[in-house]
Amino acid sequence: MLIQALSTGHKIGLGLVGAAFVAFALVSAFLLPAFRPDYPGKRGLPAFLTLTAALFVGMMFAVFFFGREPSEGRAEGGSTGAEGPPASTPAPPAPPTTAPSSTQTTSTASSTSAPTTAPTTPRSVPVKESEFKIELPSTSLSPGNYTFDLTNDGHIGHDLVVDGPGVIDKKTPVIDGGKTAKLTVELKSGTYDFYCSVPGHKQAGMDVKVKVS
Numbered sequence: 167m168l169i170q171a172l173s174t175g176h177k178i179g180l181g182l183v184g185a186a187f188v189a190f191a192l193v194s195a196f197l198l199p200a201f202r203p204d205y206p207g208k209r210g211l212p213a214f215l216t217l218t219a220a221l222f223v224g225m226m227f228a229v230f231f232f233g234r235e236p237s238e239g240r241a242e243g244g245s246t247g248a249e250g251p252p253a254s255t256p257a258p259p260a261p262p263t264t265a266p267s268s269t270q271t272t273s274t275a276s277s278t279s280a281p282t283t284a285p286t287t288p289r290s291v292p293v294k295e296s297e298f299k300i301e302l303p304s305t306s307l308s309p310g311n312y313t314f315d316l317t318n319d320g321h322i323g324h325d326l327v328v329d330g331p332g333v334i335d336k337k338t339p340v341i342d343g344g345k346t347a348k349l350t351v352e353l354k355s356g357t358y359d360f361y362c363s364v365p366g367h368k369q370a371g372m373d374v375k376v377k378v379s
Contacts, residue, residue: 187225190217288313288350293360296320298370300360307378313350318343323364324372330358337363353378 288311294301296319327337331354338347362372
């Protein structure tokens with residue numbers, strides 16, 4: 167298995183060294199003794215031992231040098247595997263989205279407990295007009311909503327105009343004698359002018375100041 171893992175150059179180098187060692191062993195064991203029975207003899211023994219030792223050391227060096235590629239390859243392979251991409255960690259689960267019931271309860275309670283104020287019914291005030299005056303039950307009123315019931319007791323046409331804080335020249339249509347009309351306004355604190363807008367009637371005396379407080 168180790169030899170198969172070697173490169174081609176290392177295989178050739180290791181094979182040549184091994185072949186030289188095997189060839190020397192075969193020649194020393196079979197070929198030379200056939201020609202020289204006393205081989206290696208006393209004189210050739212030192213040379214034989216030296217050559218044998220040199221070939222042995224060369225073989226060991228070749229095994230060490232040419233045979234370390236597989237171990238380095240395995241080491242590199244192991245380090246590559248160790249440095250592989252880390253396993254992906256699962257994403258944390260999303261937090262549960264639960265609608266807060268307390269908020270709904272609070273909003274429901276606040277909506278149901280909100281006071282519903284019904285609009286107040288305007289107070290009715292009779293107003294009479296004639297040539298040339300305006301008659302009111304009182305020229306002092308409190309703030310609030312009012313409906314002025316106008317009656318024309320005269321012989322010519324008249325109207326009623328109210329002008330003051332928050333009310334800008336609101337008026338009834340001009341009505342003939344014996345007719346009626348209504349005017350609803352909201353009066354605030356201040357002074358209001360009640361008059362007839364038919365030309366010349368205000369200057370003739372159809373003008374009343376009403377104080378609201």
